[in-house]
Amino acid sequence: MAKSASFLFEVRARSASVKAKPIRSVKSASAAMRPVPAFSIESLQKNTYVMGPPKAQKQRYMIQPKATSFRMYYERGDLPIKMEYLTGGDKIAWTVDIDKLDYGLYLPLFFDGLSETRHPYKTYARQGVQDLLAHGGDKIYPVIPQLIIPIKNALNTRNVEVMCVTLKIIQQLVMSSDLIGPALVPFYRQLLPMFNAYKVKNSKYRRNRRAHIHTHAQARSSSIFRFQLVSHRPAKFQ
Template sequence: MTLFSSARQHRSPRLVPPFSIQSLQKNTIVLDKGKLNTRTKQTSRTRTTSTSFRMYYNRGDLPIKMEYLTGGDKIAWTVDIEKLDYSLYLPLFFDGLSETKHPYKTYARQGVLDLLAHGGDKIHPVIPQLILPIKNAFNANNLEVMCTTLKVLQQLVVSSDLVGPALVPFYRQLLATFNSFKVKNLNCGDEIDYSQKNNMNLGDLIDETLQVLEMHGGEDAFINIKYMVPTYESCFLN
């Protein structure tokens, strides 16, 4: 017997998931389903990374503070919002859309809306820097995050006449996950805390967002949406 074959025989058995191809192989141990779920959750926690927004917040580098009012808490800016460097702060606050815990999500979501409301012509040049944070939020596999990001995307599109057409080249990245969620009747409910439309399901919200993209994206918008979401029908035909 060679040294190689001897070492192979004494190799520790591998842990493999149940009902998988690996479970039919030699020198393997099939994981119990409960243990598999535990390992999966542990892996998910390990892969979770903090956003840049959280890092800036924890360091006290964001020009915002919380105001505690009788009608509800809101954030306040410690500097004139119109004088902010949008190339720094707008992508940073968009990065915070992936956050699910207070106070990070509260500051990020309200901060994004404030920046979009006051940004005007300063928003359009920053569009390429917003694509990855939006994509990360859509890929977070979190209903609250996805619903919130869809509404923010709508606000982004209508924030300036230049934004809609500027987003068209990025549809392949932005709309990549829409097909898998478009047919799902997942109730967003009050997850969209600043929306007037309660009880809207995720499929309807995606349709609404696609319509906003088409209406404000120019003549190339529809064909590019259709390429990524084949089931979408133009809102101009209705």
């Protein structure tokens, strides 16, 4: 009797331990699945799932421009300009003959100042660029590759005032010489994406800008311009 009682007690204890053991649910099984990158060998393994693409980060803010080389030169007093305070508004004056300036140095430097948003830096830079383009002529063409990064930086600020001024400067640039339009062709891919992001903001201004580039960039440049403009989908502006 004692042996049978102990046997029954042992059987009951084992059955109780089996009932107390947790049962693995479907939810816990799915939680154990391991994320793997898409288009990889790991995606063929069991208990894995493919991770989706990263979410695009919408840029809802303006990019604050960094300290420009133009500002550094201005604060050191290395720029051959000064401010004239007139009743009709402030105007810059050149301390040297503008026709004798080294365009390889000063034109990219003043273009770099287009990103500035504070006075007097923006005033000096914008009026300086306009004066240099008005008197540059054939001296502008060799400097075109050095102007692309400053123009791109100014457009990437997403500051409406800076972008509008930069677009007007581009119009003046392409009209300053017949050689400028074809020289800009290799750089369309760097400049046009930001144009597309804002091209729906002002259709009239966009038509004028495209007309200037078409006119001064000649046939080959115009065809590439149309191709690049279509190939870059416009980003939605918030």
